[in-house]
Amino acid sequence: MARDRIRATVTRLQRHYRSQRTAPTSTLVHTPHPYTRALGLTAVVLLGAWLGLLIVGSVRTPVGPMDTSMTLRPSLSGGTKINVSPLGALELDTHVAPIRLDVDVDQLDPARSQALVEHPERLSGLQSEVTSDVTDGTTGLALRSCVAVVSGATALGLAVYRRPRRALAAGGLALALLAASGISAYATWNPKSVLEPKFSGLLSSAPSVVGNARSIVTEFDVYQKELARLVTNVTKLYDATSTLPTYRPDPATMRVLHVSDIHLNPASWHIIGSLVEQYDIDVIIDSGDTMDHGGAAENGFLDPIPDLGSPYIWVRGNHDSAATQRYLEELDGVHVLDDGRAVTVAGLRVAGMGDPQFTPDRSVAAQGDPAERMAGIRLASALRDQKRAGTPVDIAVAHNPVAAHETDGEVPLVLAGHIHNRRNEILPRGTRLKIEGSTGGGGLRALESDEPEKVRTSVLYLDRRTKRLQAWDEITLGGLGLTTAEVSRHLPEENQPGATPSPIRFG
Structure with missing residues (x-):
């Protein structure tokens, strides 16, 4: 159904553009206003960029003991959403931009998880490992998304306008929009957003993920450290069989x-x-x-x-x-x-x-x-x-x-x-x-x-x-x-x- 709707949309755009090119000279006074053509080009760019991200704008990358999928999605508010199926989701107000980062935790690698359980001393090095994994994953995602956005907008532009110049213009505009979104995300990046996470689903009933007042004040000062904490807690959650981890209150x-x-x-x-x-x-x-x-x-x-x-x-x-x-x-x-x-x-x-x-x-x-x-x-x-x-x-x-x-x-x-x-x-x-x-x-x-x-x-x-x-x-x-x-x-x-x-x- 989705492919049929996309095909129908492309066909309508092609017919509209051909009708404008083949219109008789006597009707040229009715040529669409430049603003109308600009809006049409913008629609092609946005639709093509979205299709590109939908098809190829995702990367699979390991983060500590977890295998994850990272994807950029159009969004009005931005931010980051971490889906830990079937436990729920974690939302962070990391940035303000028309793009959102979705991280899906696909599965826990049994070998890497068991190594952490059997050798707790390795948790001390998990911080640098997670930081490196996230950096590699987001870098690869950024490059792949650029290719996906430009390719999608260019391909749709060529299918609609049948002119290489217009298609390249669509691809260039898509790249400019993605660059502007990246600049907005970088300018509004808030690494301390992890101080106020929002949990949903089963995660909302696990205080061990939320932590305690003492650890909040003393251990939430570095973003990379909290990334390691989140990974560690998710590891513990997956390691549990039928119940969520028991909460151990801080006596202070x-x-x-x-x-x-x-x-x-x-x-x-x-x-x-x-x-x-x-x-x-x-x-x-x-x-x-x-x-x-x-x-x-x-x-x-x-x-x-x-x-x-x-x-x-x-x-x-x-x-x-x-x-x-x-x-x-x-x-x-x-x-x-x-x-x-x-x-x-x-x-x-x-x-x-x-x-x-x-x-x-x-x-x-x-x-x-x-x-x-x-x-x-x-x-x-x-x-x-x-x-x-x-x-x-x-x-x-x-x-x-x-x-x-x-x-x-x-x-x-x-x-x-x-x-x-x-x-x-x-x-x-x-x-x-x-x-x-x-x-x-x-x-x-x-x-x-x-x-x-x-x-x-x-x-x-x-x-x-x-x-x-x-x-x-x-x-x-x-x-x-x-x-x-x-x-x-x-x-x-x-x-x-x-x-x-x-x-x-x-x-």
Whole structure:
């Protein structure tokens, strides 16, 4: 079918061009505008270049213990995509250009893989080997792509125009476009893009590929070193038989799972429990709207919380009633925060303020942002009291971001929810505000929408000694009826390689 469509397109272009050449003299006044001819030539060049890349623009090359195929593809955004079938894919924002590099991991060479397993000391030399392999592969791919693009555009130009000069012009324009794309990719090349990879498929559930906060800060400083790390981890994944590798947590790193706006979605407890086990979570922090209407009939929904496997810190949202709060206070392992109350859980000092409004109660008029700001001011005052008492707070929690903004300068990190979208910002006085999306995918009300809302949660990596944020993973799952999964790694600006530590003091 594809060949028939290509043949039909070429035939139409030939007929159009011949009709212009054989038109009677009396119709010359209707000769197409030069812009039209230029657009036609551009279409021929782009189609020919694409066909050339499709047919011959790929190289097979070994990268460490893996056999890979490298291909250049047209793209609006650029970047690099590494497909590790059947485990999933890894996307890197390496460059901005109208071309994307696709790397398909075809298979793992048994002999080379076994040699790494039997001789772990060879991993120390894997970095230089991978760097050399990638350099050789991309160099060969660049040369092959040039030939493919020029040949494809020239051949299609000759088939359409039947004039060698026009065909050569098409080939030359294709080469110029490829050169411009290469220059754009070189000018925007970002070797540190590996600091924020995006995983999909089964890879998104393998924290051993993602790493830990300690290794991120100390070992992600060199691009070649991370290439070796990726190859090594893929080797381990392929070497596994039925399960993904067991994650070994870094004892110097504390892991906090931030959830919000569950809105009565029972699937959320299964998701949270799985993440607690997979990431070895120390503390769960829920920034509210766990319920939907806040009635006593909904309280049984909260019963799975004590069995999640980690302490649960909770603040009231505008969909959570006082009855909901009292019910949670009676559950084992749950720490309810309100009125600026602070608790120390697993060595982490957390304070929070419940939402001052309960919007499902139609008998009480909503007070809006002024009430939220006043709640935030009370929370900020409580944070100052904690500092004066010698027990500074590590993380503050409020449901509404309006209230969270009022804690700026009083705490290193404040968590919020409410808007069902992720946001991350540094407030004017240095506090980092992290707003989580809906861990319940908007709750059962998502069934009313045409498109399901995605399930969002984040794993925060904190230094166990200083309690400062080192990195975080944003986990995004497909909504109701979907099975997609992504994990994106992010680092604070002060933890980027070569950055100077922040001088801000909160204690």
